[in-house]
Amino acid sequence: MPRDTKETPARTFVIEPFDIMLHATDTGVQALQTRFGNWLRALTSPARFVCWQMPATLDDKIASVTQTARETDNPQRARLLMEYRRHYEALQASAEYQCSLCGMAVWSDENPRALAAGMVSAFDTPVVEAAWPALFEGRYALRDNPFWYLAPVGRPGGRPVWAILNSYEFMPSVWNFFRPLASLLRLNFPLALAVDIPRIYDRNEGIDAVESIIAAHQVHLATIRGEDSRSVTRVADCRRALQEMNQGDALHLAQITIAVAAPDLDTLKQRVQAVINETRAWFLLRQEVGELLARSVGFFAAKRTKEINIPQTTWPVTSRELALMLAPLGYRKLSMTEGILRGEAVGAAYPMFHDSWKDKRATHEIWCGVSGFGKTYLCNCYLSREYAENGIPFDLLEPMGHGKHIARAFGLPWHVLSAKNTTLNPLDPMFPILIEQKSHTTRIFETVLGRPLSGGQRQNIERGLLGEALDILYRGFPNLSKVTPDLAPTCDMVCDVLTGLGDKDHIRVIARDLADEIAGLCCGSGPWASFLNGQTNLDLARGGRQWVGPRVFSFHEMSEDPIMLAIAYTQVLSAIRRDSLLDEQPRIIAVDEVYRLMRHPSLLDFLIEAAKTFRTRRKKLLAIDQQMSVFLEGKARLVFENCPIRVIFNQRQGMNVFHEDAAFQHLNQQHRDIIAALPRFHYVLDIQDEGLWYLYNRSSESEMERFRTT
Amino acid sequence: MVAEFKSHILSRDEKGFMGIPFKRLLLAGVGGGIVYTFAKIAISDWSIPLAVLTAVVFILLTSPQGGIPRWQRLLYALRGGLMLRAEQQPESLPGNAARLLELPADLTALDASVIFAAPTLFTEANLSEWVTFARAADADHVDGLVFIDTPLEVK
Numbered sequence: 094m095p096r097d098t099k100e101t102p103a104r105t106f107v108i109e110p111f112d113i114m115l116h117a118t119d120t121g122v123q124a125l126q127t128r129f130g131n132w133l134r135a136l137t138s139p140a141r142f143v144c145w146q147m148p149a150t151l152d153d154k155i156a157s158v159t160q161t162a163r164e165t166d167n168p169q170r171a172r173l174l175m176e177y178r179r180h181y182e183a184l185q186a187s188a189e190y191q192c193s194l195c196g197m198a199v200w201s202d203e204n205p206r207a208l209a210a211g212m213v214s215a216f217d218t219p220v221v222e223a224a225w226p227a228l229f230e231g232r233y234a235l236r237d238n239p240f241w242y243l244a245p246v247g248r249p250g251g252r253p254v255w256a257i258l259n260s261y262e263f264m265p266s267v268w269n270f271f272r273p274l275a276s277l278l279r280l281n282f283p284l285a286l287a288v289d290i291p292r293i294y295d296r297n298e299g300i301d302a303v304e305s306i307i308a309a310h311q312v313h314l315a316t317i318r319g320e321d322s323r324s325v326t327r328v329a330d331c332r333r334a335l336q337e338m339n340q341g342d343a344l345h346l347a348q349i350t351i352a353v354a355a356p357d358l359d360t361l362k363q364r365v366q367a368v369i370n371e372t373r374a375w376f377l378l379r380q381e382v383g384e385l386l387a388r389s390v391g392f393f394a395a396k397r398t399k400e401i402n403i404p405q406t407t408w409p410v411t412s413r414e415l416a417l418m419l420a421p422l423g424y425r426k427l428s429m430t431e432g433i434l435r436g437e438a439v440g441a442a443y444p445m446f447h448d449s450w451k452d453k454r455a456t457h458e459i460w461c462g463v464s465g466f467g468k469t470y471l472c473n474c475y476l477s478r479e480y481a482e483n484g485i486p487f488d489l490l491e492p493m494g495h496g497k498h499i500a501r502a503f504g505l506p507w508h509v510l511s512a513k514n515t516t517l518n519p520l521d522p523m524f525p526i527l528i529e530q531k532s533h534t535t536r537i538f539e540t541v542l543g544r545p546l547s548g549g550q551r552q553n554i555e556r557g558l559l560g561e562a563l564d565i566l567y568r569g570f571p572n573l574s575k576v577t578p579d580l581a582p583t584c585d586m587v588c589d590v591l592t593g594l595g596d597k598d599h600i601r602v603i604a605r606d607l608a609d610e611i612a613g614l615c616c617g618s619g620p621w622a623s624f625l626n627g628q629t630n631l632d633l634a635r636g637g638r639q640w641v642g643p644r645v646f647s648f649h650e651m652s653e654d655p656i657m658l659a660i661a662y663t664q665v666l667s668a669i670r671r672d673s674l675l676d677e678q679p680r681i682i683a684v685d686e687v688y689r690l691m692r693h694p695s696l697l698d699f700l701i702e703a704a705k706t707f708r709t710r711r712k713k714l715l716a717i718d719q720q721m722s723v724f725l726e727g728k729a730r731l732v733f734e735n736c737p738i739r740v741i742f743n744q745r746q747g748m749n750v751f752h753e754d755a756a757f758q759h760l761n762q763q764h765r766d767i768i769a770a771l772p773r774f775h776y777v778l779d780i781q782d783e784g785l786w787y788l789y790n791r792s793s794e795s796e797m798e799r800f801r802t803t
Numbered sequence: 804m805v806a807e808f809k810s811h812i813l814s815r816d817e818k819g820f821m822g823i824p825f826k827r828l829l830l831a832g833v834g835g836g837i838v839y840t841f842a843k844i845a846i847s848d849w850s851i852p853l854a855v856l857t858a859v860v861f862i863l864l865t866s867p868q869g870g871i872p873r874w875q876r877l878l879y880a881l882r883g884g885l886m887l888r889a890e891q892q893p894e895s896l897p898g899n900a901a902r903l904l905e906l907p908a909d910l911t912a913l914d915a916s917v918i919f920a921a922p923t924l925f926t927e928a929n930l931s932e933w934v935t936f937a938r939a940a941d942a943d944h945v946d947g948l949v950f951i952d953t954p955l956e957v958k
Contacts, residue, residue, distance in 0.1 A: 102922060103922045104922070105921070105922060126806075224921030224922075225919065225921070226919075227915045227916075227918075227919035228915070228919065229915050230915050231914075231915055232912060232913065232914050232915070233912070233913045233915070234890075234911060234912050234913070235883065235886070235887060235910070235911045235912075235913075236887075237880075237883060237884060237887055241880075241883065243913065246912065259869075259870075260870075261869055261870020261871070262811075262870055263808050263811075264808065265807070265808060265809065265810060266807070266808055267805050267806070267807050267808075268805060268806050268807075268808060269805040269806075302813055303812050303813070306812060306813060306814075306815060309815050310815065310817070313815075313817045317817075317818065321817065321818040323810075323816060323818060324816075324817060324818060326810060327810050327811075327812065327816070330809035330810045330812050331809075331812045333809060334809055334812045375808070377869075377870070379868075379869030379870055379871075380869075382876070382879055382880045382883055383879040383880050383881075383882055383883020383884070383886070384879060384882055384883050384886065384906075384907060384910045385879050385883075386883070387910035387911065387913060388910065390913055390918055391918065393919070394918050394919045394920075395921075395922050396918075404870075404871045404875060406869075406870035406871065408811060409811060409812050409813045410808070410809075411806075413806050414806040414808055414809075416806075417805075417806055
């Protein structure tokens with residue numbers, strides 16, 4: 094028996110709609126219906142599902158961009174902002190946006206958190222216990238001329254008039270997640286839809302009730318002469334219902350209520366007719382009159398059905414049928430315009446904005462995808478949008494040479510690191526504390542030597558000797574942060590000092606061997622001598638500046654040497670990390686092909702540490718690579734776990750991690766199928782605790798003009 | 804995945820005559836019969852026409868309109884009209900009728916702040932009643948960490 098006693102409290106929940114396009118395969122929607130159906134089967138108390146839909150515009154975004162353009166004293170940003178304004182205006186002109194929100198009320202004594210958790214797992218979308226939004230604001234009055242409607246009392250102030258329709262008959266028709274409710278939600282006017290479930294029959298009770306109807310009809314059919322097709326159909330329907338109930342479905346009484354708003358009565362009449370026509374093939378609607386209209390407003394509040402007290406026109410449906418009435422949950426619309434445009438939803442075609450700077454700390458991101466599917470292009474667009482709209486500068490580190498496009502677009506100096514012309518002294522102080530600096534330099538030497546300086550007796554001695562040498566070299570600098578590149582010790586000095594270390598013969602031998610090994614690689618005519626031994630000739634210093642603008646570092650001229658490339662990445666990142674300690678100004682550090690750094694164990698340690706420092710200093714790390722698997726192996730996982738935002742492009746060759754890794758258990762088979770078959774410029778945006786979006790990078794004309802070659 | 808919706812599996816709607824379900828015909832027949840019985844006593848010449856008329860009226864008024872019988876829908880419209888007149892002209896005849904019938908006049912004016920008020924269940928926990936224990940077994944003793952409303956007085 095349903096547990097709807099008068100004392101049972103109403104628990105209201107707000108549900109963030111998800112994107113049904115992420116389930117839009119036969120098996121996907123089937124799985125969705127099964128999950129929804131299972132939740133409904135377990136429901137024992139009265140419940141009500143509501144979806145509010147209002148037209149939305151990008152006006153706020155356009156106004157905010159215009160305002161920022163007016164306020165900025167940077168002409169380049171102002172120009173970019175006006176380009177984005179035109180883009181948003183073009184988007185708005187080409188579409189009719191809506192925003193939507195869903196809610197569920199359950200009259201139950203169960204713990205609301207447990208109820209919310211149940212809904213989270215059934216609907217796979219965020220659900221929180223919260224008050225429902227009001228259908229309308231202020232005072233309204235009943236009016237009966239020319240038809241029954243609700244009119245605002247006092248100054249309308251833009252408040253619409255409302256009519257309410259209640260379902261009274263469901264037609265024998267086929268429902269799915271796309272028809273009829275989704276098409277109803279596509280009508281671009283403000284409306285709200287409630288699915289009231291005032292009673293749930295438990296299994297035995299439902300079966301008894303249906304069986305008694307079958308018995309009655311059979312008696313009737315046995316006694317009449319001629320044909321009674323309705324009774325025959327009714328018996329067949331009852332038998333189908335029994336079969337579904339015997340498979341575990343519950344029997345629910347359900348009624349659909351639709352509230353329609355319009356600015357004037359003529360429009361309201363047209364809209365009411367449009368709704369009735371749109372749904373006529375699936376269910377019939379009655380436009381409420383008199384006190385029924387006033388009472389029906391209660392369907393959009395946490396008011397129990399008995400208290401609403403309108404004539405009962407509910408319809409018995411099984412759980413699998415009722416599951417399809419929750420279809421509006423799958424239609425996420427324009428939710429907010431704060432933040433940066435991350436793409437356009439595939440299918441629904443609404444722009445998706447996200448503000449990743451809400452948190453006091455930076456929110457790192459991992460981007461992965463096969464080459465040629467639009468990572469670099471999106472990265473350029475994203476950096477450009479953040480810079481224009483939020484004034485957030487960036488550092489782009491990339492190994493392919495395509496940084497020139499963004500450098501050219503922003504008129505930035507393009508720092509190209511080359512094996513022939515660039516020198517990056519590994520002894521440049523990057524850490525203010527000596528022990529950290531020593532550890533950093535040791536990591537670089539480990540990478541150069543291609544072996545760890547730990548793990549064995551000899552290696553430990555070598556590590557100690559190198560540390561001692563560095564100690565001696567840095568002894569003359571009480572404040573490491575004041576050491577400029579021209580003052581920093583160099584590799585040959587390290588070798589010289591190492592040669593003289595050791596108080597025992599065998600230690601002296603090890604020290605000399607280590608000095609020879611380092612000298613052979615980094616000094617004289619060694620393979621990395623010109624790159625490592627000398628004064629750094631790339632300006633990585635902040636130089637007392639309050640604000641450091643965007644910078645682009647390209648490493649394509651050293652890409653043939655993986656060690657050199659890894660060290661170059663590390664030194665540039667170290668310099669950025671060092672500067673980031675000075676302030677908490679937001680900044681984005683985009684590292685393309687990050688695996689080139691991560692494959693060296695010592696440098697991976699540095700990246701893990703740097704990611705943590707960047708986070709606390711509001712520096713967002715964009716770690717970009719081809720395969721997600723590189724972020725999940727060994728210690729690299731620590732970087733992955735620090736990145737709550739994942740942008741996943743086509744992963745044709747690396748799908749196994751999405752099946753096997755625990756971090757992707759929230760993805761279902763349809764998500765994986767979508768990821769495996771993502772077309773160019775399409776990606777899945779996975780934001781931890783917020784949701785999944787299937788997006789397309791619809792860029793502005795000016796972005797296309799600037800970055801098309803990437 | 805789809806679902807084929809069924810007819811109303813909890814209602815009986817046996818075939819009647821001329822598209823009118825049997826139960827409505829039965830009601831009309833019973834209504835006509837009762838009227839005929841009483842009319843036969845009072846106005847015997849008019850009893851048959853009256854009974855037929857009553858049966859027709861019953862059939863018309865019980866025909867469903869928007870899922871509810873026509874008489875009920877007309878009644879709600881009438882009640883609504885009276886309620887509105889009572890609100891607009893309380894001293895008029897409809898106003899007096901509405902008062903006499905105790906119609907719910909409050910339904911003519913809806914206040915969003917009342918109708919859509921949140922259920923008063925979002926209450927914050929009273930931390931002064933919250934006791935923290937390092938181990939569950941400590942709950943047997945009174946040695947947990949207790950949040951208190953005000954600082955303790957120093958003696």
